[in-house]
Each structure stands twice: as C-alpha cells, then as structure tokens.
Amino acid sequence: MVYAYSRQEPVLQRISFSLNKGDRVALMGATGSGKSTLLENLIGLKEPQSGKITINGIPVQPKTLPQIRRQIGFSFQDANDQLFMPTILEDVTFGPRNYGMSAAAASDRARQLLADFGLEAYANRSAHELSGGQRRLAALAAILALEPTILILDEPTNGLDPAWRRHLAQVLFKLPVEVILIASHDLHWLGRVTQRALVLSGGRIQIDGDIQPLLQDGTTLDQLGLPVDW
Amino acid sequence: MLNLSLPLRLQLSLVIVVGAALLKHDAWYGLSVYAAIALLWAWLLRAPIRQLGGLLGTELIFLSLLTLPLGWQKASFLLVRSLICLLAMNSFLLTLPPHSFGIALKSLPVPAPIKENLLLAGQYMEILLSEVTRMQRSAQLRGLTGTAVWLRYTSAAMIGALYLRSLDRAERVYAAMVARGYNGQLPIDSNLRPKERFTLLLAWVIAAAITVTSYKI
Amino acid sequence: MHIPDGFVSVPVAGATSLASVAALFVALGRSQEAFGVRRAPLLGLTTAFVFAAQMINFPVAGGTSGHLLGGTLAAIVLGSPWAGMLSIATVLIIQAVLFADGGITALGANILNMAVIGVWVGWILTQTLQRLFGGSKGRLPLAAGIAAGVSVVVAAIAAAIELALSGTAPVAVVLPAMTGIHILIGIGEGLITGGVLTYLATTRPDLLPGEQHEFRGWSVPIVSIFLIAGVLSLFASAWPDGLEKVAENLGFINLADKVRIIVPTPLADYGIEGLGAIGTSIAGLVGAAVCFAVAFGIAKIVKPKNA
Numbered sequence: 001m002v003y004a005y006s007r008q009e010p011v012l013q014r015i016s017f018s019l020n021k022g023d024r025v026a027l028m029g030a031t032g033s034g035k036s037t038l039l040e041n042l043i044g045l046k047e048p049q050s051g052k053i054t055i056n057g058i059p060v061q062p063k064t065l066p067q068i069r070r071q072i073g074f075s076f077q078d079a080n081d082q083l084f085m086p087t088i089l090e091d092v093t094f095g096p097r098n099y100g101m102s103a104a105a106a107s108d109r110a111r112q113l114l115a116d117f118g119l120e121a122y123a124n125r126s127a128h129e130l131s132g133g134q135r136r137l138a139a140l141a142a143i144l145a146l147e148p149t150i151l152i153l154d155e156p157t158n159g160l161d162p163a164w165r166r167h168l169a170q171v172l173f174k175l176p177v178e179v180i181l182i183a184s185h186d187l188h189w190l191g192r193v194t195q196r197a198l199v200l201s202g203g204r205i206q207i208d209g210d211i212q213p214l215l216q217d218g219t220t221l222d223q224l225g226l227p228v229d230w
Numbered sequence: 231m232l233n234l235s236l237p238l239r240l241q242l243s244l245v246i247v248v249g250a251a252l253l254k255h256d257a258w259y260g261l262s263v264y265a266a267i268a269l270l271w272a273w274l275l276r277a278p279i280r281q282l283g284g285l286l287g288t289e290l291i292f293l294s295l296l297t298l299p300l301g302w303q304k305a306s307f308l309l310v311r312s313l314i315c316l317l318a319m320n321s322f323l324l325t326l327p328p329h330s331f332g333i334a335l336k337s338l339p340v341p342a343p344i345k346e347n348l349l350l351a352g353q354y355m356e357i358l359l360s361e362v363t364r365m366q367r368s369a370q371l372r373g374l375t376g377t378a379v380w381l382r383y384t385s386a387a388m389i390g391a392l393y394l395r396s397l398d399r400a401e402r403v404y405a406a407m408v409a410r411g412y413n414g415q416l417p418i419d420s421n422l423r424p425k426e427r428f429t430l431l432l433a434w435v436i437a438a439a440i441t442v443t444s445y446k447i
Numbered sequence: 448m449h450i451p452d453g454f455v456s457v458p459v460a461g462a463t464s465l466a467s468v469a470a471l472f473v474a475l476g477r478s479q480e481a482f483g484v485r486r487a488p489l490l491g492l493t494t495a496f497v498f499a500a501q502m503i504n505f506p507v508a509g510g511t512s513g514h515l516l517g518g519t520l521a522a523i524v525l526g527s528p529w530a531g532m533l534s535i536a537t538v539l540i541i542q543a544v545l546f547a548d549g550g551i552t553a554l555g556a557n558i559l560n561m562a563v564i565g566v567w568v569g570w571i572l573t574q575t576l577q578r579l580f581g582g583s584k585g586r587l588p589l590a591a592g593i594a595a596g597v598s599v600v601v602a603a604i605a606a607a608i609e610l611a612l613s614g615t616a617p618v619a620v621v622l623p624a625m626t627g628i629h630i631l632i633g634i635g636e637g638l639i640t641g642g643v644l645t646y647l648a649t650t651r652p653d654l655l656p657g658e659q660h661e662f663r664g665w666s667v668p669i670v671s672i673f674l675i676a677g678v679l680s681l682f683a684s685a686w687p688d689g690l691e692k693v694a695e696n697l698g699f700i701n702l703a704d705k706v707r708i709i710v711p712t713p714l715a716d717y718g719i720e721g722l723g724a725i726g727t728s729i730a731g732l733v734g735a736a737v738c739f740a741v742a743f744g745i746a747k748i749v750k751p752k753n754a
Contacts, residue, residue: 045405066411074409081402084353084488085416086332098411103419128329128356146410240544244551251452251552252460255614285547293451299620308453308615312550315452319547331545338544343475343486347537350491351498355541358499366503378506385505386642389515392503393496393524393643394651400492404485414484 011037013203015051019150019179026190026211027183029200030225035183036077038200039152042181043074056149070099073148073177077155079135083127088119088138091127095146106145113141117171133164137171150179157186169193187228191215199224236330237337238426239275242433243322246271247315249437256307257444261314264440268317277321285320286313331355337421346416350403358396365391448606448629449542449557452550456613463609464555470563471536477529490530494537497521501538505639513635518561518602519569519595520640523587524647526656528570535562556609560602569598579671587655588648592641596633603629 011034019025029035040046041053044065053060055068076082085091092110097103114120117137119130127135136156143151157165169192172180184190190197190211197211201224207214214220218229234242250264272282293312297305326334331352338348365388374384422430455463478486497517504512517538522531536558542548549557572594573587580586607625611618648655 040405043409045408065408066413069409069411072409076402076406076409078402080357081399082406084350084403084407086336086349086353090418094407094412094417095410097417098413103417124333126329126332126353142410244544247452247551251550252457255456289451296454296616296621299617300615311453312451315550316547319551323545323547326545331541334545335541338540340540341475343479344471344533344537344540346487347490347494347533348540350487351494351537351541352545354492354495355498358495359502362499362502378508381506382638382642385503386639387646389500389503389639390643390646390650392500393647396492396496396499397654400488403492404488407488408484412484414487416487 011203012041012048012200015205017198017205017208019181021178023179023181023196024194025179025181026194026197027181027200028185028187028190028197028224028226031185033200033225034203035200036154039074039154039181039183042152043069043072066099070146071148072150072152073143073146075139075143075151075153075156077158079132079139080127082139082142083135086126087124088114088127088130088141089123091138091142092145094142099146110141110145113144114138117141132159133161133167136160136164136168140171144175144177149177150181151175151177153180153182153184155184156182157184157189165189185226187215187221187226199226201225235422235426236326236333237421238430239322239325240334240337241422241430243271243318245430245433245437246318249441250311250314250318252441253311254444255304258307260440260444261307261311264314265310268314268321271318272321275321275325277324281324282317282320285324286316289313289316329356336418342415342418345418349416349418354396354399354403357399358392361395362388362392448560448603448625449539449549450553450560450606450610452552454550454613454615455553455556455609456615459609459613460552460555462555463559467536467555467558467563470532471558474529474532478527478533481527481530486530489525490533490537493521493525493530494534494541497534497538498541505635507631507635507638511631513632513639515639515643516561516565516599516632516636518565519573519591519598519636520643522566522570523573523591523644523656524654528566531566531570532562535566556606560605560609564605565598565602568601569594572597584648584652584655588641588644591644592637594637595640596637599633599636600626600629603632 015038027035027038037046041048042055042060044060044062056071058064058067058071060068083091085094089107089110092113093101093103093106096106096109101109111120111123114123117140119134119138119141122130122134122138127138130138140156156168160168165186169189172193180194182190182194194211197207197209197214198205199207199214206224207220215228218227221228246264246268250261250268253260253264290309290313293309294305297308300308332349335348335352336345338345340348369384369388374381478490482489497515497520500517501514503514505514507513518531518535521534522528525531525534539549539554539557539562543551543554543557569591573591576590576593577586580590603625604622607616607618607622610616610621644655
C-alpha cells in the first residue's frame with residue numbers, strides 16, 4: 001500500500017493519495033504538470049519540502065532508500081538510460097546482484113524473465129541491437145528482476161507503434177505485481193490498461209476516480225490540459 | 231572459422247601485440263616468428279584482406295616518415311615490428327561484431343573503477359556518436375556554410391550542446407542505477423571459462439618464451 | 448601524438464607505465480571523494496562525450512580543420528583535474544584497444560603525456576591565467592583556450608622526449624617536428640576549448656568553476672615573467688641577436704671564442720645541451736627562479752626594519 005501526503009516545492013502542492021493492492025492507476029497531466037517530479041519523490045530521487053511518503057508502511061527517507069527501491073520497480077522514460085551494461089543479461093542481473101544475489105542465481109532468474117518476454121536470444125548481446133520496443137521490454141525485465149510489489153512506469157509507450165503498445169499492455173496484465181502506477185499521455189492506451197486515474201493540474205491532484213467516465217468527458221479533459229477532441 | 235569468444239579473441243590479440251612490441255631490438259628471428267603468428271591469427275579470424283591492407287598501408291607511410299632519419303637498418307626493424315602489432319590488433323578490430331564495444335572492453339585486465347568507466351563510456355559512445363551525426367546532418371540540411379568564424383561558432387555550439395545532453399543523460403543513468411540498488415560498484419564478472427583461461431595462459435607462456443629468448447641470444 | 452607499439456623501449460615503457468599507474472591510482476582516490484556514487488555515470492558519460500566530440504570537425508585556419516583532444520576541457524567541466532585525467536586515460540585505452548590508435552605497450556607513455564601532463568598543464572595554466580587576467584568568470588574561456596593550446600604542445604614535447612630516449616627517433620629531428628606540428632594542433636585545441644566554454648558560459652554558467660582570486664601586486668610580474676620565460680621562450684626565435692649578428696658580419700665573433708673561459712656552465716647559451724627549445728624553456732624557468740630567489744634574498748636583507 002502506498003500512502004502519500006505532501007506539500008512540496010512549487011511544482012507540486014498539497015498532493016495526497018493512497019494506492020492499494022490490486023490498483024492499476026494512471027497518472028495524467030499536461031507536460032510540465034509535475035508527473036515525473038511526483039514519481040521521483042516516490043523513489044526518493046527528490047525530497048518533498050513537507051509531508052511524508054510511505055511505501056508498504058516504510059517511510060521514504062535516506063536510510064530506508066535501499067529497502068524502498070527493492071520494492072518499487074521504476075521504469076524511466078528513455079529505455080537507453082536503463083540499459084547501461086554491456087549485455088542485456090547483465091542489465092537484468094544488475095538489480096539482484098546489487099542486493100547480494102549470487103551471479104548464478106541472478107543469471108537464472110534473468111534468463112527466465114527474458115524468455116517470458118521473448119528476448120532470450122538477445123541475452124548475451126548489446127542493447128544497441130534491439131529495436132525500441134524490445135528495449136522497452138528489456139528495461140522492464142531489468143526492473144522486474146528484483147520482484148517488486150509496486151511498478152511505476154514513466155511514459156512507457158513513448159515511441160512504440162500500435163502493435164508494441166498492445167504487446168506491452170498484454171505483458172502488464174500478466175505481471176504478478178500488486179500496484180501499477182503509469183504516468184502517460186497515451187489516454188487511449190491508459191483506458192485499456194488502468195482502472196483509476198489521478199490527474200495533475202496546477203500542481204495539485206484535480207481528479208482521483210475511475211478512468212472510464214473521465215475519458216468520455218471531453219470538456220473536463222480539455223480544462224485539465226488534455227484535449228482529446230479538436 | 232574459429233569460434234572463439236570475444237574476450238578471448240581480444241586477450242590473444244593483446245598477447246601477440248605485447249610480445250612482439252617488447253622484443254629486443256634487431257631480434258629478427260623472434261620478429262619473424264611473431265610475423266608468422268600474426269598472419270596466422272589474421273587468417274584464423276578471417277580478417278578482410280582489402281581493409282587490412284588499406285589500414286596497414288596508411289600506417290606504413292606515416293611510420294616510415296618518423297623512422298627513416300634513423301637509418302635504414304634501424305628503421306626497417308621498427309617498421310616491421312609496428313606493422314606486426316597493427317596486423318594483430320586490426321585483425322581483431324575488423325572482425326568485431328557491431329555494437330560490441332562494451333562486451334569487448336569488459337574483458338580488459340584493469341582495476342574495477344577504471345573498468346566501470348570503460349564500460350559505461352563504451353556503452354554510451356554509440357548513442358552519443360549517433361547524436362553527433364544527427365546534429366551535423368540537421369545543420370547541413372539547414373544549409374551550413376559561411377565564414378570560418380561562423381563555422382567555428384557552430385562547431386563549438388554543437389560540442390557544447392552535446393556536453394549538456396551528456397550531462398543530463400548522466401543524471402538519468404545515475405537515477406536508473408540507484409533505482410536498481412547501485413551502491414558504487416558495478417557487478418562485473420571476469421568472464422573467461424576455465425578452458426579459455428588455459429588457452430590464454432598457454433599463449434602468454436609461448437609469447438614470453440619467444441620474447442625473453444630474444445634478449446638472451 | 449599517439450605513440451604506436453614498438454616505438455618506446457622497454458625501460459621507457461616501464462617507467463612511463465609506472466608513473467601513469469601511480470597517477471591514476473591517486474586520481475581514483477581523489478575522484479571517489481569528490482563524486483561518490485555518482486562517479487561512474489558522470490565520468491562514463493563525460494568520457495563518451497569527449498570521444499564523440501572528437502568526431503566533430505572544427506575549422507582551424509585556411510581550409511584545414513582539426514578536432515578536439517579534450518584534456519583541459521574535461522578537467523574544467525568536471526571541475527577536477529583528477530577526474531579529467533581518468534576521463535582522458537579511458538579515452539586513450541578505448542582508442543588503443545578498439546581503434547588501434549596508439550600502441551598497447553605505449554599506453555603508459557600516451558596516458559602520461561595526454562592524460563596526466565596534458566590535463567595538469569592545462570588545469571594549472573587555466574587557473575593561473577584566469578587570475579592574471581583579473582579573476583572573473585568571464586575570463587575563463589580565454590584562459591582555458593590559451594592553456595589548452597599550450598598543454599597540447601607540452602604533451603607533444605613529452606612524447607618527443609620519450610621517443611628520443613627510446614632511441615626510436617633522433618632528438619634533433621623529432622623534438623622540433625613534434626613541437627612544430629603540435630603548435631598548429633594546439634591553436635585548434637585552444638580555439639575549440641575557448642569556443643565551447645564560451646557557449647557553456649552563456650547557456651549554463653552554473654556548470655563552470657566560479658571566480659578566482661585575482662593576482663595582486665607583486666604576484667602579477669612574477670607570474671608573468673615565469674610564464675614568459677617558460678612558455679613563450681618555446682617559440683622564441685633562434686636567430687642570433689643584434690650584437691652577435693654584427694660580430695658575425697664583421698668576423699670578430701671568433702675572438703670571443705678564444706677569450707672565453709672554458710668552464711661550461713650547465714645553462715650556457717640559454718640552453719641545455721641537446722634539448723633544443725625545451726632546454727631554453729627550462730633554462731628560462733631556472734634562471735627566473737634564481738633571479739627571484741636572489742632578489743627576494745637581497746630585499747629581505749636590505750629592507751628597513753620598520754617597513
């Protein structure tokens with residue numbers, strides 16, 4: 001369970017929400033509304049000026065960061081920034097090895113994950129040989145290697161064609177994680193993958209509710225900086 | 231033909247280069263042994279002859295200019311020795327699969343912090359090089375011509391912009407690393423299998439024998 | 448100036464490798480303190496940047512173009528000559544191993560010349576010149592540009608000395624040749640470094656080092672004289688000066704030889720035997736140091752007690 005209450009730097013003010021097991025949540029907002037900043041607060045890359053964030057009962061503080069980061073799988077916008085080891089296999093074993101898993105065990109787990117994503121042929125090859133969609137999946141595998149309970153994805157469909165977007169959605173449906181939080185502009189895709197929406201505008205959460213009714217409400221979306229019909 | 235792993239190929243090339251480079255001056259016998267080894271190596275790796283010839287030819291011209299003032303006898307030994315080293319190294323490089331800079335650098339026998347730097351640099355070199363190409367192409371498509379002062383200004387701006395982008399990327403990579411538990415040490419393995427380690431040891435012993443003998447004769 | 452394999456003798460390769468390893472060892476420690484966990488990504492990306500930046504052609508003069516070497520620039524943007532050293536050393540290792548540019552056995556020498564000497568000369572000279580020019584942030588590009596150019600020449604001289612000591616090139620040929628060529632390359636390096644720093648100063652001034660204390664009072668002439676003695680004399684003309692020229696013309700220069708007391712002092716004729724231009728520089732620096740020491744000593748003795 002994620003619970004957050006914070007009054008933060010001018011970008012974000014008086015943010016308060018909680019996520020529970022089973023939630024599939026969309027974080028929406030116009031460019032510059034502070035989605036990435038909010039997400040970075042959740043894994044301790046930025047600190048709020050006031051308020052607190054708790055992940056599964058553990059407060060997010062400098063000394064608890066290793067524990068927090070083990071429970072949260074965070075996917076950044078650019079897959080290239082997350083694939084920094086010479087081979088894909090090493091990218092996937094990177095997380096578990098940092099937390100003390102042996103090379104052999106990490107390797108087994110990594111191969112299994114890559115096989116699940118259809119990337120086992122690329123295990124000993126460089127990320128540069130993969131297409132954009134494949135890199136996105138490889139980065140996802142690298143994050144899932146730590147078996148996180150919470151998955152946070154920042155703009156996961158950036159640069160993906162429709163077929164890959166569908167493939168990613170199918171992968172997400174099958175994942176054994178408790179909570180998924182996705183920040184994205186891809187409203188149609190979000191409608192297929194999430195049930196609940198948090199909308200950021202003017203530094204605050206303006207809407208916290210079911211996503212389907214919201215996606216039908218063109219006027220509200222327009223007011224929040226997310227025009228769908230024009 | 232030869233199905234050696236990339237790390238082993240790199241290490242064996244290094245053995246030939248180091249062994250030949252450290253030969254005693256004027257040890258023509260030892261040099262001819264290394265010449266044979268280097269040629270065999272080029273053949274085993276199936277190095278493309280035309281490209282190899284081109285590369286070595288250019289080096290030959292440059293190096294001869296450097297050494298000719300020493301007199302023909304001294305210069306010829308230096309030249310042949312250098313060419314043998316280049317032959318061994320370029321045979322490896324010309325048969326390197328694409329996108330494998332990081333994989334090749336992984337096996338270098340250097341201390342961990344330097345290896346970390348090598349790997350990350352090797353990994354992001356490709357991306358930054360493609361950014362440079364795109365910047366230059368974009369500039370050309372916008373009609374980049376003019377005085378030398380203007381061209382210098384735009385080149386400096388491109389390099390400066392590249393730096394700022396690299397810095398931003400460095401921050402993002404750092405964030406991605408710590409999000410997966412990075413604590414200051416990249417988990418890198420030495421990746422030669424036992425059989426490969428033995429082959430490498432054998433190669434070092436042979437090279438040492440040839441090179442050291444050149445000093446005793 | 449990448450020295451290829453087989454061009455440094457075993458003793459020179461050994462000595463330069465030891466020096467490089469020691470320097471890198473210290474650099475690793477210092478940069479760990481400075482950057483902590485951020486070191487690997489920051490240094491890695493900066494190294495990749497230097498590599499990529501070297502691919503950009505930069506017009507130097509009259510249709511020729513050069514490219515960045517990057518030692519001084521790396522040290523300044525990273526804010527640390529130690530980190531700059533590591534960056535350039537990594538670039539050199541990659542060039543030697545993946546591009547056969549520079550020998551494997553010559554890595555010790557190449558790292559010493561370009562990553563250690565080049566970076567440090569550039570760094571120290573940048574700070575010195577910036578202070579000499581008034582210390583403000585705006586003077587950094589000019590100071591760094593000049594420093595970068597000079598550092599290239601100094602690195603080239605070091606390479607020439609190593610080649611001469613290895614017996615693979617005669618000193619009388621390689622020293623002037625390397626120096627001459629690298630003066631041109633140095634000009635390019637200076638222009639690029641200055642240009643890039645000007646760009647960064649305009650777009651992201653927060654990234655560059657801040658102001659320096661200005662040199663005041665007597666420091667200014669002292670530092671200037673050291674710089675002139677050391678650096679400018681590298682380029683000083685070898686033409687005989689006025690009196691000597693006249694003496695040559697009128698034939699009485701030989702008299703001087705007959706009368707000269709034959710006690711060859713080490714710095715006779717403003718040079719060190721066999722070392723050409725750098726000999727003049729070293730002689731200049733030593734001479735200036737001796738003069739200042741004497742002047743300082745005299746001032747101490749002569750100074751009125753109440754001053």
